[in-house]
Amino acid sequence: MIQMRISFTYALCLFFILSIQFSDAQKLSRQEMMTDIDYYFDILRNKHPNLYIKYNQFQYDSLENAIMNRITAPLSYKDFNRMLLTLNQYTDGHTQILTNQIWEEQYSQHYFPYISIHHDSLLVDDKILLTINNVNANVIINEIRSSLSWENNPLLNELTTNYRLPNYLLTFYNIDSPYHIQLQSKSTGEIETDTIEVKNAVFRKDPLKYHFKFFPEESIAVLFYNTCYLESEERHLSQVLSTAFNKIKQKRIKYLFIDIRLNGGGIGRFSEYFLNHINYRKNKCIYNMKVNINQVEDIIKNEIKHDPKQIMKDCGINIFKRFVVKRKLKLADKLLVDFKTTGILSMPIILPGQSKGFDGEVLVIQSRKTYSAAIGFTELIKQRKMGFIVGEKGGQPFDFCGDVKYDTLPNSKISIMYPTQYNYFTHSIPTEDGFLPPDIPYDVFDKDLTVDDYKEIIRLSNKLK
Numbered sequence: 001m002i003q004m005r006i007s008f009t010y011a012l013c014l015f016f017i018l019s020i021q022f023s024d025a026q027k028l029s030r031q032e033m034m035t036d037i038d039y040y041f042d043i044l045r046n047k048h049p050n051l052y053i054k055y056n057q058f059q060y061d062s063l064e065n066a067i068m069n070r071i072t073a074p075l076s077y078k079d080f081n082r083m084l085l086t087l088n089q090y091t092d093g094h095t096q097i098l099t100n101q102i103w104e105e106q107y108s109q110h111y112f113p114y115i116s117i118h119h120d121s122l123l124v125d126d127k128i129l130l131t132i133n134n135v136n137a138n139v140i141i142n143e144i145r146s147s148l149s150w151e152n153n154p155l156l157n158e159l160t161t162n163y164r165l166p167n168y169l170l171t172f173y174n175i176d177s178p179y180h181i182q183l184q185s186k187s188t189g190e191i192e193t194d195t196i197e198v199k200n201a202v203f204r205k206d207p208l209k210y211h212f213k214f215f216p217e218e219s220i221a222v223l224f225y226n227t228c229y230l231e232s233e234e235r236h237l238s239q240v241l242s243t244a245f246n247k248i249k250q251k252r253i254k255y256l257f258i259d260i261r262l263n264g265g266g267i268g269r270f271s272e273y274f275l276n277h278i279n280y281r282k283n284k285c286i287y288n289m290k291v292n293i294n295q296v297e298d299i300i301k302n303e304i305k306h307d308p309k310q311i312m313k314d315c316g317i318n319i320f321k322r323f324v325v326k327r328k329l330k331l332a333d334k335l336l337v338d339f340k341t342t343g344i345l346s347m348p349i350i351l352p353g354q355s356k357g358f359d360g361e362v363l364v365i366q367s368r369k370t371y372s373a374a375i376g377f378t379e380l381i382k383q384r385k386m387g388f389i390v391g392e393k394g395g396q397p398f399d400f401c402g403d404v405k406y407d408t409l410p411n412s413k414i415s416i417m418y419p420t421q422y423n424y425f426t427h428s429i430p431t432e433d434g435f436l437p438p439d440i441p442y443d444v445f446d447k448d449l450t451v452d453d454y455k456e457i458i459r460l461s462n463k464l465k
Helices: 002-025 030-047 057-069 077-090 137-145 154-173 231-250 268-275 293-302 308-315 319-342 373-383 451-462
Strands: 116-118 121-124 127-132 179-184 191-196 210-215 220-225 255-259 283-290 344-351 361-366 388-391 401-408 415-426
Touching: 030 057, 030 077, 030 293, 030 415, 057 077, 116 154, 121 137, 127 137, 137 154, 210 231, 220 231, 220 451, 231 268, 255 451, 268 373, 293 319, 319 344, 361 373, 361 451, 373 388, 388 451
Parallel strands: 220 255, 255 361, 361 388
Antiparallel strands: 116 121, 121 127, 127 179, 179 191, 210 220, 283 344, 283 415, 401 415
């Protein structure tokens, strides 16, 4: 009996010892975290194409030192990921610490009423939100906002903050639905309490990557272009679009709406599949590509095919053709010399125009959710003078860094993303704070637009002609 008690006591002690060791094993040491931070900032300095657009080198060095100084003890993977998320506020929208060590799914299904953010005031149904389950609401919201890029449209960051709120509440504040909130009247200052009962949130989405709607009686067609990730659709995309635009021609459609409100980006070249069916006039522009100067040699070696001897050999014996090609090769050599020195490649582009496509009025509808390559789509529309932009400002500035790469931090395995190219056109398209303003402002956020909306937008567009 005594031996059994000793064995039980030994087993219990062993269990606690192993539990402590296992708990420690689930934490990152201070050195491991500092190595990860150093790895992240090295990537920014050596691979980012346009890092110092808002903050300078000294400020990034100070930021790295500040985040290092916050590490005073081992942290769990989740807590370290949470700490690093605050770096996102200092980088562009394509340079981000991701959340893979916190949530498998980014957005909770719990419902919380939409919060409008006005400076330091949080408004729910035009009342000031003070607390959520007795926790200061501003503290929670400010933490979420610190995980979002300065570059984004504030309305997009507001939307993303609302999406992430239930997850933050549950994961970091141990607050689950039902939510008990305090609200203050803006006019009287009176404070009231309310309870948000348990129910699932409903997120607006379109299950189809692209599709058409036709209103032939009104001579209207609507193309919903919801994503630029169309690799799996590429084989059939041309056929589907040819069929749809033939239908547009047969029905003598005058107005084509292209709805990109839900398009969060992807691969820009797929936009040309759509634009190849729309007429535009010949125009000239200057295309620019900027990369990190430390990446220039690798790009020339792996991505820029430049073999003058082979090119001249392919020309054959045609004297005029060889003369033209030689001139172009000299220009290419000069461009490469400049590229090696500055990391910037600039070249004139002549777009020949198109006259065999849709010749009616094009109206592109954008929203705060329109992002990345979808912003590039609106740029092409404006650059080629193909139509009007409708709705609200997009989610990202007109010029942005792209061609994203993914990596993981060596110790924590936290996922990160960063751009490798800053591609932009030299143009005179007017912007507001870097964002493309709509030609026709219209309330399109989170709305199911009807044929009456389309008719009203057409009426407004007629005033611009």
